[in-house]
Every structure is written in structure tokens, then in C-alpha cells.
Amino acid sequence: MSAPFVPHTEDEIENMLASLGLSSLQELYGAVPAAIRLAGGLDLPDPLSEPDLRERLEALGAANRPVGASLVCFAGAGAYDHEVPAVVRSLASRSEFVTAYTPYQPEVAQGVLQALFEYQTMVARLAGLDVANASLYDGATSLVEAVNLAVAATGCHAVLCSQGVNPHWRAVMSTFARGSGHEIVEVPLLRGVTNWASLDLASGKAGAVVVALPNFLGCLEDLRQARRLAERTGARLVVCFDPVAAGLLRTPGSFGADVVVGEGQPLGTALSFGGPYLGLFACRLGDVRRLPGRLVGETVDTEGRRAYVTTLRAREQDIRRERASSNVCTNQTLMAVTTAIQLGWLGTGGLRQVALRSARAARYARESLLAIDGVEAATDAPVLREFALRLPLRAETAIERLAEEGYLGGVAVNEGYEGTSYAGALLVATTERRTRAEIDGLATSLEKVLR
Amino acid sequence: MTASPGGRALSAPLAGRESEPTLFELSVPGRQASSFRTTSLPEWPAEDLVPGEWLPEAPVELPEVSERDLVAHFTRLSHRQYSVDLGAYPLGSCTMKYNPKLCDEAAGMAAFAGVHPAAPPALAQGWLELLVELEEMLCAVTGMSAATLQPAAGAAGELTGLLLMRAWHDAHHEARRRVIIPDAAHGTNPASVTISGYEVTTVGTTERGDVDLSELRSVLDTDVAGMMLTNPNTLGLFEENIIAVTDAVHEAGALMYYDGANLNAILGVVRPGDMGFDIVHLNLHKTFATPHGGGGPGAGPVAVRTELSPFLPGPRPSLLDDGSYGWTSPPRSIGRVHSWHGNALVLLRAWTYLRLHGPEGLRRVAEVAVLNANWLKEQLRASYDVPYDRPVMHECVVSASSLERDTGLRALDVAKRLLELGFHAPTIYFPHIVHEALMIEPTETESPQTVAALADALAEIAAEARTAGRADAARAAPRTTPVGRLDEARAARNLVATYDQRAGGGDGGGDGAHDSRG
Numbered sequence: 021m022s023a024p025f026v027p028h029t030e031d032e033i034e035n036m037l038a039s040l041g042l043s044s045l046q047e048l049y050g051a052v053p054a055a056i057r058l059a060g061g062l063d064l065p066d067p068l069s070e071p072d073l074r075e076r077l078e079a080l081g082a083a084n085r086p087v088g089a090s091l092v093c094f095a096g097a098g099a100y101d102h103e104v105p106a107v108v109r110s111l112a113s114r115s116e117f118v119t120a121y122t123p124y125q126p127e128v129a130q131g132v133l134q135a136l137f138e139y140q141t142m143v144a145r146l147a148g149l150d151v152a153n154a155s156l157y158d159g160a161t162s163l164v165e166a167v168n169l170a171v172a173a174t175g176c177h178a179v180l181c182s183q184g185v186n187p188h189w190r191a192v193m194s195t196f197a198r199g200s201g202h203e204i205v206e207v208p209l210l211r212g213v214t215n216w217a218s219l220d221l222a223s224g225k226a227g228a229v230v231v232a233l234p235n236f237l238g239c240l241e242d243l244r245q246a247r248r249l250a251e252r253t254g255a256r257l258v259v260c261f262d263p264v265a266a267g268l269l270r271t272p273g274s275f276g277a278d279v280v281v282g283e284g285q286p287l288g289t290a291l292s293f294g295g296p297y298l299g300l301f302a303c304r305l306g307d308v309r310r311l312p313g314r315l316v317g318e319t320v321d322t323e324g325r326r327a328y329v330t331t332l333r334a335r336e337q338d339i340r341r342e343r344a345s346s347n348v349c350t351n352q353t354l355m356a357v358t359t360a361i362q363l364g365w366l367g368t369g370g371l372r373q374v375a376l377r378s379a380r381a382a383r384y385a386r387e388s389l390l391a392i393d394g395v396e397a398a399t400d401a402p403v404l405r406e407f408a409l410r411l412p413l414r415a416e417t418a419i420e421r422l423a424e425e426g427y428l429g430g431v432a433v434n435e436g437y438e439g440t441s442y443a444g445a446l447l448v449a450t451t452e453r454r455t456r457a458e459i460d461g462l463a464t465s466l467e468k469v470l471r
Numbered sequence: 472m473t474a475s476p477g478g479r480a481l482s483a484p485l486a487g488r489e490s491e492p493t494l495f496e497l498s499v500p501g502r503q504a505s506s507f508r509t510t511s512l513p514e515w516p517a518e519d520l521v522p523g524e525w526l527p528e529a530p531v532e533l534p535e536v537s538e539r540d541l542v543a544h545f546t547r548l549s550h551r552q553y554s555v556d557l558g559a560y561p562l563g564s565c566t567m568k569y570n571p572k573l574c575d576e577a578a579g580m581a582a583f584a585g586v587h588p589a590a591p592p593a594l595a596q597g598w599l600e601l602l603v604e605l606e607e608m609l610c611a612v613t614g615m616s617a618a619t620l621q622p623a624a625g626a627a628g629e630l631t632g633l634l635l636m637r638a639w640h641d642a643h644h645e646a647r648r649r650v651i652i653p654d655a656a657h658g659t660n661p662a663s664v665t666i667s668g669y670e671v672t673t674v675g676t677t678e679r680g681d682v683d684l685s686e687l688r689s690v691l692d693t694d695v696a697g698m699m700l701t702n703p704n705t706l707g708l709f710e711e712n713i714i715a716v717t718d719a720v721h722e723a724g725a726l727m728y729y730d731g732a733n734l735n736a737i738l739g740v741v742r743p744g745d746m747g748f749d750i751v752h753l754n755l756h757k758t759f760a761t762p763h764g765g766g767g768p769g770a771g772p773v774a775v776r777t778e779l780s781p782f783l784p785g786p787r788p789s790l791l792d793d794g795s796y797g798w799t800s801p802p803r804s805i806g807r808v809h810s811w812h813g814n815a816l817v818l819l820r821a822w823t824y825l826r827l828h829g830p831e832g833l834r835r836v837a838e839v840a841v842l843n844a845n846w847l848k849e850q851l852r853a854s855y856d857v858p859y860d861r862p863v864m865h866e867c868v869v870s871a872s873s874l875e876r877d878t879g880l881r882a883l884d885v886a887k888r889l890l891e892l893g894f895h896a897p898t899i900y901f902p903h904i905v906h907e908a909l910m911i912e913p914t915e916t917e918s919p920q921t922v923a924a925l926a927d928a929l930a931e932i933a934a935e936a937r938t939a940g941r942a943d944a945a946r947a948a949p950r951t952t953p954v955g956r957l958d959e960a961r962a963a964r965n966l967v968a969t970y971d972q973r974a975g976g977g978d979g980g981g982d983g984a985h986d987s988r989g
Contacts, residue, residue: 021831021832021835022827022828022829022831022832023828023831023832023833023835023836023839023915024571024827024828024832025568025569025571025760025836025915025916026835026836026839026915026916027916027917027918027919028839028842028915028918028919032919033839033842035919036842036843036846036919037842039846039849040842040845040846040849045835045838045839045841045842048838048841048842048845048862049709049737049740049741049841050862051708051709051711051861051862051864052709052737052740052741053711053713053714055714056713056714056741056745056746057740057741058739058740058741058742058745061739061830061831061834062611062612062738062739062742062830062833062834063611063830064608064611064612064825064828064829064830064833065608065826065829066829067826067827067828067829067832068826068827070573070827073573073823073826073827074573074576076826077577077580077823078580078582079597080582080597080598080600080601081580081582081583081597082582082597083596083597083600084582084583084586084594084595084596084597084598085586085590085594085595086581086582086583086584086585086586087585087586087587088581088585091594093587095587095589095590097589098810098811099587099588099589099811101587103505103507103508105505107504107538107541107542110542111541111542111545111546111549113575113579114545114546114549115554115555115556116549116550116552116553116554116556116557117549117552117554117764117765118554118556118570118575118762118764118765119554119555119556119570119762119763120552120553120554120555120763120764120765120766121555121560121562121565121567121763121765121766121895122565122763122765122766122767123765123766124562124896124898125553125886125887125890125895125896126954126957127887127890127949127952127953127954127955127956127957128552128553128890128895128949128952128953129552129553129765130491130548130551130552130953130954131548131549131550131551131552132548132552132765132766134491134493134548134551135545135548137493137968137969137970138493138494138495138534138970140968140969141493141495141969141970141971142533142534144969144971145531145532145533145969145971146531148531150969150972151966151968151969151972152968152969154766155767157623157624157627157767157768157809157814158623158809158810158811159810160807160809160810161623161627161809161810168666186810188807188810188811189810191806191807192806192807192808192809192810194806195634195784195805195806195807195808196630196634196666196808198634198637198638198668198805199630199633199634199637199666199667199668199669200666200667200668201668240521240522240525242524266531267530267531268517268520268521268526268527269521269525269526269527270525270526270527271527271531274527283810290584290585291584291585291586291587291588292583292584292586292588292815292816293583293584293586293587293588293595293598293811293812293815293816294588294809294810294811294812294813294815295588295623295768295809295810295811295812295813295814295815295816295817296623296767296768296814296815296816296817297810297811305966308966308968314766315968316968317962317963317966317967317968318962318967318968318973319957319958319959319961319962319967320957320958320961321954321955321956321957321958322955322956322957322958323955325489325490325954325955326490327490327954327957329957329959329962331959331962331963331966331968332963332966333963334963336658337626337658337659337661337662338657338658338659338901339658340658340662341658341661341662341671342661342662342664342665342671343665344658344661344662344665346662346666347626347629347630347659347662347663347666348624348626349624349625349626349658349659350624350625350626350756350763350766350767350768350769351624351766351767352623352764352767352768353764353765353766353767353768354762354764354765354767354768355764355767355768357764357765360494361541361545363533363534364494364504364533364534364536364541364544364545365504365505365538365541366504366505366533367498367502367503367504367505367533367534367535367536368530368531368532368533368535369503369505369530369535370503370504370505370533371530371531371533372530373505373507374507376517376520377507377510377512379515379517379520379521380510380512380513380514380515380520381510381512383513383515383520384512384513402521402522402525404520404521416591419591420591420593423591423593423594428587428590428594431589452507452508452510453507453508454510455508455509455510455511455512456510456511456512457511459512
């Protein structure tokens with residue numbers, strides 16, 4: 021029997037049982053009908069000791085290929101290989117942050133609450149909006165919640181969503197629309213950016229207009245067009261943004277976004293095979309009472325000292341129950357704290373450097389790869405830190421062969437782009453971590469793979 | 472049993488009676504901690520890379536601090552934060568058990584944390600094998616046959632489960648509109664029901680603390696899609712009529728949904744599948760010891776019976792015919808519910824926890840959690856009311872009702888005074904059907920000495936309240952914590968949710984004069 025974290029000795033268990041008038045642990049379960057009690061044990065593998073389990077973990081890990089010097093990462097599509105320094109990893113792994121619960125007792129949770137307040141401030145600034153919540157699960161969930169907010173605020177179920185929005189996020193939005201009943205209209209791309217003119221606006225009304233900056237294919241979208249459409253249809257303008265790009269671009273809020281959502285992973289969270297990441301969510305003050313998830317506000321204690329507390333709690337599920345506008349309870353607080361630390365480490369100049377260096381690497385990589393025979397651009401619009409290429413070979417095959425050369429060469433564009441000219445393209449991403457030598461190496465390898 | 476002093480965290484475990492300035496107030500323009508790789512790339516200026524219409528007039532302002540100041544700031548914040556590593560955290564319904572360090576180490580391994588989620592399966596065989604194994608273990612624990620690991624938390628699991636319910640009825644050409652939940656249910660249940668497009672029908676609780684079976688039968692008809700139930704329920708009691716409940720719901724053609732919040736009580740003793748549940752969500756951040764992170768990340772996998780597996784979200788990690796691992800999509804999948812594959816590093820921690828335990832260890836976890844809760848309840852009987860007085864499962868719900876009547880002291884005051892005595896407070900005012908509720912879940916990882924010390928502290932608070940001249944101690948509590956009771960109404964009335972919303976840009980109403988930017 022292996023229950024390594026149960027401290028009770030057999031004597032102690034016996035004593036406690038005796039004081040309850042019981043003689044066995046089994047008797048604690050008198051309320052469980054005999055007919056459904058598990059006869060044998062659970063069908064689980066035998067326990068391993070810590071050292072044996074570490075070996076098993078190492079063996080499983082050896083069957084993975086993480087990114088690094090032997091697999092240089094040019095994959096993005098919503099998950100990016102940015103610098104995460106020792107100081108961020110060290111602070112974010114402090115057990116006070118890691119092993120706390122939701123700050124229900126603010127007197128003993130000021131650490132997490134203040135870190136979230138700082139996080140909210142920085143996310144609101146990056147978005148160019150008034151307020152940000154304390155995070156949601158991931159970028160996709162933030163989009164779903166943004167659309168729910170927009171529909172509730174406008175009373176209109178129609179959602180006009182650019183196909184430039186991350187296809188996984190669009191898929192998640194469709195899944196949840198089965199319950200909410202939103203009518204999602206996808207707006208196709210032309211030359212890499214949303215072709216709003218293709219919309220047949222019969223009804224003229226919409227609840228949400230959704231667009232990404234930069235979009236999934238890396239292109240810069242003209243948000244002014246999206247803004248005009250939102251105004252014409254009475255919709256909230258929801259912008260999916262890349263918080264790193266915010267280091268070099270005008271904020272979505274300055275373009276007239278009503279709700280800004282994003283994937284926070286690029287700001288301090290490891291690739292982690294896709295999670296835990298965090299959903300960024302910011303909105304205008306006028307919509308704050310529809311804000312999903314937790315919100316930290318500043319107040320004072322009985323002695324007048326500054327203090328922080330979760331606020332506008334009447335929005336939330338545990339109070340509003342079936343009338344709540346969102347069911348979110350647990351969010352991604354630890355990742356939000358991590359993001360605040362990373363943004364503190366970066367500072368104004370650092371975030372700009374990350375964006376600038378990523379964009380420089382993208383320019384150099386795009387030019388280098390387009391110089392290869394048979395490689396063509398899949399989009400014409402300006403790009404920032406990610407771009408799509410057409411290869412004379414299936415993108416999946418190119419990625420497999422590039423991996424043998426030591427490069428995670430990109431992500432194949434397929435899901436969400438079926439039947440479009442972008443299907444089968446190779447999406448290549450760069451970060452501030454990519455060097456000239458690595459990009460030259462990728463170009464040489466791609467040339468070899470295509471030969 | 473003596474309460475050794477080692478049981479309490481300390482009487483005043485947290486440091487810092489002065490406010491910590493915000494990072495914005497510590498900022499000095501031009502200071503920078505960050506540094507980057509040498510890339511040898513051409514240094515094109517921003518204007519060459521981004522067309523003018525997208526270029527900002529000024530960059531977004533972030534705090535500018537040295538690495539040393541950054542470390543000091545967040546370390547000081549951490550000293551203003553209670554945590555499981557510091558002491559007992561008996562929040563009912565939250566299962567705040569100890570989080571094993573090996574699980575942290577596993578999640579920190581570059582071989583796992585460094586894998587890109589879009590990497591081809593050939594580059595992630597270790598991850599895929601681990602996820603398939605985790606799915607099998609979760610099915611074994613719940614008595615189900617397949618699971619999705621995508622949902623990022625319990626509420627996400629609920630929504631996923633309800634969409635599976637909808638897909639199931641759609642496939643049978645049934646348009647059912649209502650979902651039944653007990654009045655004692657967690658708030659996420661009714662919220663998830665509404666968001667999934669269903670209407671909530673509430674059923675009451677009997678005097679013994681079970682679902683009111685006759686009321687349930689009276690609301691069951693062909694319009695009911697399913698019922699959501701936590702068992703043990705939020706009163707900490709095992710539903711004695713569980714078989715009658717699930718039978719009645721099934722007879723009406725509806726499905727049974729198991730809210731896994733309280734699964735810790737019954738590991739290896741009884742499985743939701745054997746009780747008659749069809750859809751089960753698990754909270755890996757409760758039952759399987761993954762840390763709560765101050766409110767997430769969690770993980771809320773959903774396991775189902777064979778008949779429901781074709782509808783599961785995809786893609787799913789799978790063992791393929793050629794012996795390798797890859798992704799497959801169920802034939803009638805409801806689609807994705809997460810950007811990628813779920814909170815993978817949380818899943819890895821839960822896998823590690825499960826592999827450390829095995830079948831008997833897991834059963835021991837449940838038994839001792841239940842033993843601790845029952846033992847604690849007996850100690851509290853002298854000081855607090857015990858509504859629904861039956862043997863409990865993993866947590867006990869007691870009431871400060873008599874205490875309030877006699878002394879005016881409320882559950883809230885008890886909770887705040889407990890903070891001073893070196894424990895985190897229990898969950899209070901939930902479930903709503905118990906007046907002045909204190910919902911206490913010691914978990915199996917707190918020693919008998921710690922549980923005894925907790926019981927003593929709670930008894931001490933009640934005794935103190937009944938002692939002439941000392942009744943006000945709790946009402947003034949907590950005084951030894953970094954801040955005292957907060958003006959929560961002010962926070963809501965005068966919303967300051969960012970530093971920029973602060974009146975005057977720096978006056979927090981307290982000692983907010985640290986703004987070095989002047």
C-alpha cells in the first residue's frame with residue numbers, strides 16, 4: 021500500500037476510529053449501498069517509488085523532442101518560443117503562489133491579489149482598454165466569453181468572424197455555440213486579410229465583429245474597416261491580439277476595439293505542449309458588469325491601509341447561479357502572476373525589443389525562404405512575426421523532414437482553411453530567440469528537403 | 472490525542488504590515504532587467520517593418536525595474552500570501568491537500584515543458600503515451616470507458632459534459648430543455664446549465680440531507696435532459712438513495728452527470744459508473760493534488776460511458792494500429808473545447824500523483840480523508856451545531872447558528888479569527904441551505920495533530936465568544952494578518968481595477984506615496 025502523503029500511523033488510525041466507535045476504515049462507508057461498493061481494487065498500475073517514477077518520467081520524456089538547440093523552433097500558430105528568464109521561472113515557482121487557493125480570504129491573500137491587480141493593469145494597457153480580468157483558461161475561451169459578452173450586450177446572436185482568427189479558437193467557439201445558439205458567419209480572407217466586402221449583410225445587425233491582429237497567417241489587418249462594420253451593424257468589435265505584437269503596434273483599443281482577447285502564453289509561459297496557458301481579456305468600463313471571471317479591485321482595510329480584493333462579485337456563478345453570464349470559477353491565476361512578472365522583467369523597452377527582434381527575424385526568414393526555388397508567399401499583406409508559404413510539397417511532409425534536420429520548421433495550415441488557397445501552406449513563426457545562423461540553417465535545410 | 476504545536480502554521484504566519492508598493496510605483500524610467508540573444512540579424516528600424524498606420528505614437532508603458540527589485544517585490548508579495556505549503560487550508564469543497572514536489576519537478580522537465588503543442592506526433596510520443604495512460608487511469612477510477620482531457624477546469628468540464636448530453640439527445644432526435652440540479656449544488660452547476668442552453672430545475676434536500684426523491688420524481692418528464700449531482704454532496708454526505716435517483720432519471724430517458732468536486736472521498740471505494748452516472752468530470756486540482764496556483768490552473772477532464780464516447784471532444788491522444796501514438800477524432804465529436812490539448816502540465820502532475828499511489832494507496836487517501844473529517848466533526852459537536860447529523864464523507868458542514876443567536880458572532884467572524892490562530896478559514900455560507908455554514912475539509916494529508924489543533928482553534932473561538940468581555944475578539948479579527956478586514960463595498964462602488972484608475976494616478980487611499988515617477 022502506497023499512500024506517501026498520508027501522515028497517519030496505523031496506531032493513530034486505530035485510535036481515531038476507536039474514538040468514533042468504529043473498528044475499521046471500511047465502516048466509515050456505511051452509507052454506501054453494498055450493491056455498488058467496489059469489490060476488488062481499482063484497476064490501476066502498481067505504485068512506483070519516487071526514484072522509480074523519476075526514471076519512468078525520464079524514459080517517457082526521452083520519447084519527446086522539445087524545442088531547443090537540436091530542434092530549433094519556427095512553429096507558432098498561437099504558441100511561441102520566447103525567452104523566459106531564470107528570474108521569472110524562479111519567482112513564479114514560489115510555493116506561496118503555486119499552492120494557494122482562490123483568494124476567498126483577502127486578508128491572507130494580498131500577495132496573489134496585488135499581483136493580479138498589477139497583471140490587470142498591464143493587460144489593460146497592452147489592449148488599450150479600461151479594464152482587464154484576472155485571466156481565463158486560454159485564448160479560445162477568452163474569445164468565447166468575448167462573444168458571449170457582445171451578444172448579451174447587444175441582444176443580437178449574429179457573430180461575424182474573420183477566418184483570420186486562430187482556427188482552433190474558431191472551432192472552440194463553434195463547439196460552445198451549440199449551447200448558446202450564436203449564429204456564426206465566417207468571413208473569408210483575400211490575399212491574407214479579411215475580405216469584409218464579401219459579406220452579404222442582409223439583416224444589417226450583428227452582435228459581434230471578430231478580427232485578429234495580426235491574424236493567424238501573420239498578416240496585419242486593417243482594423244478601421246472592422247470598426248466601421250461594427251458601427252454599421254451595432255456590434256461590439258472583438259479583437260484577438262498577440263500581446264507581443266503590442267510591443268510594436270498601436271493598441272487594439274486605439275483602433276476602436278470594444279473587447280480585446282488574446283493568448284497570454286508568449287509572455288512568460290513555456291510551450292508546455294499547449295497548457296496551462298492563459299486567456300487575456302480586456303473591455304471598456306461600460307461593459308465591466310458583464311466581464312467574465314474574476315476581477316481584482318483596490319480598497320482599504322479597517323485601518324485605512326491599501327488592500328486588494330476580488331470585486332463586482334455579483335457577476336459570478338457562485339452568487340448569481342443560473343443567471344450568471346459566465347460559469348468560470350477556477351481560472352489561470354498562476355499564469356497571470358507569471359505574466360505580470362515577465363512583463364515586469366521586460367519593461368517598456370524590453371517588450372518593444374521582443375516585438376522588434378521577432379519582426380526582424382521574420383523579415384529575414386521570409387526573404388531567405390522565398391529565395392528558395394519553388395517557395396512562394398501564401399499572402400500579400402504586411403506581416404509582423406509570422407508568415408505563410410506555399411511549398412511544392414505537402415507542408416506536413418516538409419515539417420517531418422525538417423525535424424530530421426534539427427528544425428521545427430512551422431505548422432501546417434489546414435484545419436479551419438479547408439477549400440481555401442491557404443490550405444496546405446506552411447506557417448513559419450519567429451521570436452526574438454531566432455538568430456541569423458538558425459534562419460540560414462533552416463533555409464539550407466528546406467532547400468535540401470525540397471530538392 | 473494531544474495537539475502538538477507543530478500542527479498550527481504559527482499564530483501569525485504572514486509578514487508585512489505595511490503595504491507593498493505596486494510595480495508601477497517602483498518603476499524608474501530607463502531601467503531594464505531584460506536581455507536577449509545575440510542574433511546578428513540586420514537591425515531594420517520599426518518604420519521599415521511596420522506600415523505607418525499600425526505604428527503607435529508612443530510605446531505601451533510597462534514598469535521599468537531592475538531584476539533585484541523585481542525579485543524583492545514578488546518575494547514580499549509572496550510573504551503576504553497563505554498557502555498549503557505554509558499550513559492547513561481546510562476550505563470545504565476545495566480539497567486543498569498537499570501538492571507533492573515530485574509533481575512540480577515533473578512539470579518542470581524540459582522534455583515535457585519544451586514540447587510545442589503543434590509538433591507532429593512523432594516528436595511527442597512520450598506525451599501522447601502519458602496522456603493515453605492518464606485517460607485509462609481516470610476511466611478506471613470513475614468506472615467510465617473513455618475521457619477527454621481538454622477541459623481546463625471543473626466548470627469547463629461541466630459545460631463540456633452538458634454539450635455531450637445535448638449531442639446525445641440530438642442524436643436520438645430528442646429536444647429536451649431542462650436539467651435538474653439539487654438546491655445544494657455548486658454555483659458552477661446552474662451557471663453551466665444556462666450557458667449550455669438548458670433551463671435549470673431545482674430539487675430540494677430532505678431533512679436527512681439527501682436529494683428529495685419524491686420531488687425529483689415529480690419534476691421528471693420527457694423534457695428533462697439530465698441531472699447534475701455531486702456525490703458525496705455539498706453537505707459532505709453520501710446520497711443514500713443514489714441508486715433510486717439514477718434509476719428514476721434513466722427511466723425518464725435522461726442522463727446522469729457526476730460533478731467530481733468531491734471524488735476524493737470515494738476513491739477505490741465506489742465508482743460513479745457503478746452508481747449509475749453517465750458523464751463524469753474530475754477536478755485534477757482537487758482529487759489528484761495538482762496545486763491550485765492561487766485560483767488556477769486546474770484541469771477538468773470528462774469521462775463517459777461507451778455510448779457517449781463518439782461525441783467526445785477531439786482530437787484525442789490515441790494508440791494507433793501501428794503501435795505508435797497519435798491523434799484521432801471521434802466520429803460524432805462535439806469539437807474542440809480548448810485551444811490545444813488541455814492543461815497538459817497539470818495532466819502530467821496528476822499522472823505522476825496517480826503513479827505514486829496505485830489502487831490501494833488511492834483507497835487509503837479516501838479513507839483517511841473521511842476519517843479526518845468525521846473525527847473533526849465529533850470534536851466540533853460541543854461548540855457548533857451539526858445539521859444533518861450523519862457520518863460524513865471527506866468534509867463536514869457545521870453551523871455557527873447557535874453561536875450567532877447567543878453571542879452575535881457569525882460564521883464570517885469565526886473564519887476571520889481562525890486566520891489569526893494560524894489556519895486558513897473553511898468555506899463559509901455554503902451550501903446555502905445551511906444557516907451560518909462552516910464547511911470544513913481537512914483532507915488526508917493533514918496529520919491527526921494538525922486536525923486536533925484545528926479543532927482546538929475552532930473550539931477556542933466559540934468558547935471565547937461565550938466568555939464575558941472577550942466576545943469582541945473575533946469581530947475585530949484578523950489583526951495579525953498583513954491587512955485587516957476590507958471595505959469590500961468600497962471596492963465595488965468605486966471600482967479601481969487597474970493602477971491607472973486610481974484617483975490622482977497614485978493615491979490608493981492608504982500610504983500610496985511611493986510613485987518614483989513623481
